[in-house]
Amino acid sequence: MVMGPTHAMSGAAAGLAVAQLLPASWGGVSSAQEAFVFAGIAAGAALLPDLDSPQATVSRSFGPVSQMLSHLVENVSQFLVNLTRGPKDRRCGNGHRTVTHTLWFALAAGAVAAPLISAFGRPATIGLLFVFLALAIRGLFPEWSKKKEWVLVTALAALLAYGAWRYVPLTASGLVLGSAVTVGVLAHLAGDFITKHGIPLFAPLLRFRGRRWWNAGLPKPLRVRASGPADKFLLSAFTMLVVVQVIYIGSGDFVEYAQFVPASTSIDSSR
Numbered sequence: 001m002v003m004g005p006t007h008a009m010s011g012a013a014a015g016l017a018v019a020q021l022l023p024a025s026w027g028g029v030s031s032a033q034e035a036f037v038f039a040g041i042a043a044g045a046a047l048l049p050d051l052d053s054p055q056a057t058v059s060r061s062f063g064p065v066s067q068m069l070s071h072l073v074e075n076v077s078q079f080l081v082n083l084t085r086g087p088k089d090r091r092c093g094n095g096h097r098t099v100t101h102t103l104w105f106a107l108a109a110g111a112v113a114a115p116l117i118s119a120f121g122r123p124a125t126i127g128l129l130f131v132f133l134a135l136a137i138r139g140l141f142p143e144w145s146k147k148k149e150w151v152l153v154t155a156l157a158a159l160l161a162y163g164a165w166r167y168v169p170l171t172a173s174g175l176v177l178g179s180a181v182t183v184g185v186l187a188h189l190a191g192d193f194i195t196k197h198g199i200p201l202f203a204p205l206l207r208f209r210g211r212r213w214w215n216a217g218l219p220k221p222l223r224v225r226a227s228g229p230a231d232k233f234l235l236s237a238f239t240m241l242v243v244v245q246v247i248y249i250g251s252g253d254f255v256e257y258a259q260f261v262p263a264s265t266s267i268d269s270s271r
């Protein structure tokens with residue numbers, strides 16, 4: 001896998017881009033602050049798949065609670081792989097990089113979040129934001145991953161979520177806000193896809209040479225080594241994309257940008 005910071009930044013960059021692309025007339029976000037909430041959820045969701053590894057720093061985001069959850073996710077993943085494996089798949093003894101690293105998990109995560117937000121509105125959005133901000137902070141600052149510091153991470157996430165609760169008007173539909181989770185998970189999958197190991201993107205539905213849990217990935221020479229130069233380059237590139245977009249959105253060009261999208265051109269009432 002690429003490093004935690006790369007995952008988190010890629011999620012934030014993708015989240016900011018998608019937030020701008022979905023026009024408000026389709027239930028998209030309608031303010032800069034709301035775009036940042038969307039991106040915050042996506043940034044944290046970009047760490048979510050690695051909850052299947054109790055050793056991952058992200059599994060310590062909420063201390064013992066997330067560690068327990070991580071063990072559960074790992075065991076359930078392992079069980080599901082063994083239940084669905086093809087005749088040529090080896091027996092799975094470790095659920096890491098399996099179920100949560102499939103396209104179906106990306107879709108399912110959004111499909112759980114969207115109705116939750118539709119049904120419970122603001123409290124659900126801010127609740128999800130809180131959880132995902134904690135994952136994002138943990139991902140961005142792995143040096144804070146010494147065991148005790150989860151309290152600090154949780155407190156910081158709570159503070160940011162409280163700020164959003166007080167000051168951010170949320171107008172986007174549940175479907176749009178829930179899709180931020182899928183965007184983040186997809187960003188994670190893209191990051192793992194380009195590394196040496198690849199991911200079981202279509203498992204267990206697509207059978208290949210007797211295997212259902214085969215790893216899809218780039219051709220061997222193009223694969224990236226985790227924490228290597230390519231990883232560092234990607235981190236810088238995503239950080240730049242985030243900074244540029246934050247300045248762009250924050251400077252108020254956000255609405256104009258949305259008008260480039262065909263469905264919202266009718267909003268342009270200036271002429």
Ligand SMILES: [Zn+2]
Pocket residue numbers: 001049050097101188192
């Ligand atoms: Zn991963």
